[in-house]
Amino acid sequence: MTSGEKxxxxxxxxxxGPVHPALIEPYRIRLFVNDExxxxxxxxxxxxxxxxxxxxxxxxxxxxxxxxxxVCGICSHVHAWNSVRVIEGGLKIxxxxxxxxxRVITQEMQRITSHLILxxxxxxxxxxxxxxxxxxLLRESFMDLISYVGGNRVMPxxxxxxxxxxxxxxxxxxxxxILERIDEFEEKYKGYVARIIEDPLVMSxxxxxxxxxxxxxxxxHATGPTGRASGWDYDVRTKMDEYKPFDFNVITDESxxxxxxxxxxALEIFESLKIIRQAVKNLPEGPVVxxxxxxxxxxxxxxxLEAYRGELMHSYGLxxxxxxxxxxxxxxxxxxxxxxxxxxxxxxxxxxxxxIASCDPCLTCCTxxxxxxxxxxxxxxxxxxxxxxxxxx
Amino acid sequence: xxxxxxFVLGLIASSIVAAAIGVLYSLVLPGIERKVQxxxxxxxxxxxxxxxxxxxxxxxxxxxxxxxxxxxxxxRSLVYFGIGIVxxxxxxxxxxxxxxxxxxxxxxxxxxxxxxxxLYVLMGSQxxxxxxxxxxxxxxxxxxxxxxxxxxxxxxxSGERALKMMAIGSLPLYLAxxxxxxxxxxxxxxxxxxxxxxxxxxxxxxxxxxxxxxPVLFTLPGVLAAIVYFVGYVMLLNEKPFSILKAKxxxxxxxxxxxxxxxxxxxYIMRNVLMxxxxxxxxxxFIGIPFDPFMPVMMVLNLALSLLLPIMLAALVxxxxxxxxxQIYPAAIGLSAIGxxxxxxxxxx
Numbered sequence: 239m240t241s242g243e244k245x246x247x248x249x250x251x252x253x254x255g256p257v258h259p260a261l262i263e264p265y266r267i268r269l270f271v272n273d274e275x276x277x278x279x280x281x282x283x284x285x286x287x288x289x290x291x292x293x294x295x296x297x298x299x300x301x302x303x304x305x306x307x308x309v310c311g312i313c314s315h316v317h318a319w320n321s322v323r324v325i326e327g328g329l330k331i332x333x334x335x336x337x338x339x340x341r342v343i344t345q346e347m348q349r350i351t352s353h354l355i356l357x358x359x360x361x362x363x364x365x366x367x368x369x370x371x372x373x374x375l376l377r378e379s380f381m382d383l384i385s386y387v388g389g390n391r392v393m394p395x396x397x398x399x400x401x402x403x404x405x406x407x408x409x410x411x412x413x414x415x416i417l418e419r420i421d422e423f424e425e426k427y428k429g430y431v432a433r434i435i436e437d438p439l440v441m442s443x444x445x446x447x448x449x450x451x452x453x454x455x456x457x458x459h460a461t462g463p464t465g466r467a468s469g470w471d472y473d474v475r476t477k478m479d480e481y482k483p484f485d486f487n488v489i490t491d492e493s494x495x496x497x498x499x500x501x502x503x504a505l506e507i508f509e510s511l512k513i514i515r516q517a518v519k520n521l522p523e524g525p526v527v528x529x530x531x532x533x534x535x536x537x538x539x540x541x542x543l544e545a546y547r548g549e550l551m552h553s554y555g556l557x558x559x560x561x562x563x564x565x566x567x568x569x570x571x572x573x574x575x576x577x578x579x580x581x582x583x584x585x586x587x588x589x590x591x592x593x594i595a596s597c598d599p600c601l602t603c604c605t606x607x608x609x610x611x612x613x614x615x616x617x618x619x620x621x622x623x624x625x626x627x628x629x630x631x
Numbered sequence: 632x633x634x635x636x637x638f639v640l641g642l643i644a645s646s647i648v649a650a651a652i653g654v655l656y657s658l659v660l661p662g663i664e665r666k667v668q669x670x671x672x673x674x675x676x677x678x679x680x681x682x683x684x685x686x687x688x689x690x691x692x693x694x695x696x697x698x699x700x701x702x703x704x705x706x707r708s709l710v711y712f713g714i715g716i717v718x719x720x721x722x723x724x725x726x727x728x729x730x731x732x733x734x735x736x737x738x739x740x741x742x743x744x745x746x747x748x749x750l751y752v753l754m755g756s757q758x759x760x761x762x763x764x765x766x767x768x769x770x771x772x773x774x775x776x777x778x779x780x781x782x783x784x785x786x787x788x789s790g791e792r793a794l795k796m797m798a799i800g801s802l803p804l805y806l807a808x809x810x811x812x813x814x815x816x817x818x819x820x821x822x823x824x825x826x827x828x829x830x831x832x833x834x835x836x837x838x839x840x841x842x843x844x845x846p847v848l849f850t851l852p853g854v855l856a857a858i859v860y861f862v863g864y865v866m867l868l869n870e871k872p873f874s875i876l877k878a879k880x881x882x883x884x885x886x887x888x889x890x891x892x893x894x895x896x897x898x899y900i901m902r903n904v905l906m907x908x909x910x911x912x913x914x915x916x917f918i919g920i921p922f923d924p925f926m927p928v929m930m931v932l933n934l935a936l937s938l939l940l941p942i943m944l945a946a947l948v949x950x951x952x953x954x955x956x957x958q959i960y961p962a963a964i965g966l967s968a969i970g971x972x973x974x975x976x977x978x979x980x
Contacts, residue, residue, distance in 0.1 A: 252763065253766070254762075259880075361952075366952040367948075439951060443954070443955070586957060
């Protein structure tokens, strides 16, 4: 605490976890409160460590894809896609336009399911079970469509290096089904959003809590809808070549509160529908995969992608045999965590959990490494690990 | 004085019949509530008997788990006290109890309800589950910006919330309860029923079914008080939108968190009987149909009309979020104002 900061007296500490009963995520929340008001918040992750980055080391790059997809069940496609974008960028592998379109379609379908899951969780935390269940019901349309495209609901495995799996190519009948389904979905979804906005009780729970200013969002690098709900118009999709053929808006809101985070996501679903429609209607003819590449030594390469919760980074290098070295993943969640801790302050205890859920309800992907040394445990950042132990050769 | 043994015999018989039917019937109510809620949410929902009856039976057969409460015996006994309080509360709807030591009055009902509320404060202050501070996570070893701060169990926080709800949350219910008594210009339940249903008080045949001629519910202060009573009913049952005592998102289950196996079964019985007792009191005071074990038609009518509040509760729960104290305080003040208005009008009537 600096000398300029106001010292706050804390009455007591309330702690929840390591698995939160409502969010069902492995993290521990420590709230420092005065009566009901949260004066400070600590979010402790590292309650579940999978060591997924270590699993990549030494694997042939084609097999890495299978693991990358399993970083998260909700964001499976975005991890798989970004994983192949690293090698495609590093080795300059051309991807057929048709494959890019189908990758974008799958990405936007999964973005819709991800946002609807967030609504489900957020409304469960608000205590409105009907809205939560309706959200999961709406999500089913897109879970079905994802399985029609990729063959699986959760792990569609659409991208491969150089394109997409041939079985994920869209037939004319599937294109028709997608267009019909999204029309039906849009009709129902409009009604759902209208009912949420018109519900004064729900709005009273969402409005004016969990403030995160634009300056704080930038400071904590709270990307994705969390940052956009604070008025920061940062969206990696606007810089991506794959998204250049599509017309869509970056939704922002200046309200900076929990309601804004819900509204931004609600409106982003309409933008995703717009992108899917454009992609299906203008789907280019041609091959869906480029097989003319071979794995060779590649420098440490980084790829950024707009995941459903914010900016996602994958980076790795390849050795001379095409095996992976130093795979690093930075999901949007670690940077959102700091924003969540900050946004909770000043709210009631019950609202603090809602603020966390509105920023990012899924935290498992962010735990990286815990070093246990002489009985003491330390959580180190990637940079600290590199400084202390050096690059793995 | 010769009538005293007969009265005691009648009191015992009516209490046994009423308690048995009341407890059994109350075990069906959660199932109906959950079914209505599920239908609103386009789900099939559980079988009617599962949430109330079978779950109680199931918990009755679970292995005993001792609570980690500060005073485990006191904590365990609270649920037995609770059952006693809510059963006694329900018995006030039976005519025999109206004459016992003058307890069949607004004072008896309000006093028992207040006791029931105090139980949640005590439960919250006693319970110490492993789900929060008790969890073996090296919080202190990891360090913190705030050192030496009192670490509180979530149940204790629930106890503090229960105290706040006692102070303000349940006020509307008591105001609404006053209205029928104010209209009858008496503190006794008998007078309230007599005002609405004079035929019942004069009836001597056990097969007769005297219907109320002027129910309080069909008057302006009655309607206002009924609305306030319903919201107070939701508050007292700690159901959404007023379930802040046991909000799953932060307090998990609140003070009742450590009730497991048989104690959990008893807690369910306590909650279910409270749900039925408050409904039955509503039917007695606002419609004028008491639960008379010696007049089967009146008893069945009371049972049937007692479904009204749980069904309305289910619909409210399905469409409501959990409110925080930011919303609860203004809501309680607004409802209290409506309750006071109903009281003023009823005094005029």
